Amino acid sequence: MKIGELAKRTGVSVRSLRYYESQGLISPVRLANGYREYSPLAAETVKTIKLYLNLGLTTEEIAGFLHCVLKNKEAFCAEVMPLYESKLEEIERQLHQLTQIKLNLEERMASIRREREGSGAKAQTKAGEE
Amino acid sequence: MKIGELAKRTGVSVRSLRYYESQGLISPVRLANGYREYSPLAAETVKTIKLYLNLGLTTEEIAGFLHCVLKNKEAFCAEVMPLYESKLEEIERQLHQLTQIKLNLEERMASIRREREGSGAKAQTKAGEE
């Protein structure tokens, strides 16, 4: 199957398929005319790539274990678990940071509302002071 | 005061101060030799900018109301509240997305652990399936 066909089947753009290839994630054979020819299994591969991208992994990280998980159960691939762990930590750091921002935002919004109701009585809360 | 001095006082890099200027946030006067000359009040302004950046606002958004909040109480500036509201929504969207990713990650990690303990008995959970 050619690249347009694969794009249609997987819902991934032609541009992205070529990008995945440049990152070493897929390796279609080339026809005599230079066209990429994908095996029918490629659709599964692409869906797997999408899955890992959705987990927040980068193409580079995926490249490190994709070969293994395509042939084995994921649990068999030793590279995966440490990657998941560090990714989880990263996500948690981001969650913490976002939550902090959210709290500060809400505090400032509440402060403004108080000030408006109180007819400008209280002093301005000048900072969230991280 | 010149830019290096302001950088020292505020903890913001010279590079960033120039960037803020290019975004219309600060407007130092220029000396005959082309050097930027900042008023003593500039340090306060820069700290205010930092504050809003830490709330997740962009320089462009800050530019829209900075002038007002430097002269008035924040509650007086009508532009601020809607901005906070939409920013809060954005943050909440991101929180939701990150939380979803986190759950998927944890589920996959748990699945791998089960598989390893169970000596490869159960089938591979092939996807988080968004």
Place this chain on the structure above:
DNA sequence: ATAGACCCTGACACCAGTGTCAAGGTCAAC
């Protein structure tokens, strides 16, 4: 007058995946 600290502008790099355009080759059908 020269060293050294400070200032200037302009530009590239980063993250990382995707959109999009240009300029051109291939192929099937009419």
Place this chain on the structure above:
DNA sequence: GTTGACCTTGACACTGGTGTCAGGGTCTAT
């Protein structure tokens, strides 16, 4: 033999604040 759909590579844009370098000007103190 020409149209039109599909393929190729290469390149720039985007997000957005910051680091960093190049190449050069200014000022102060010795």
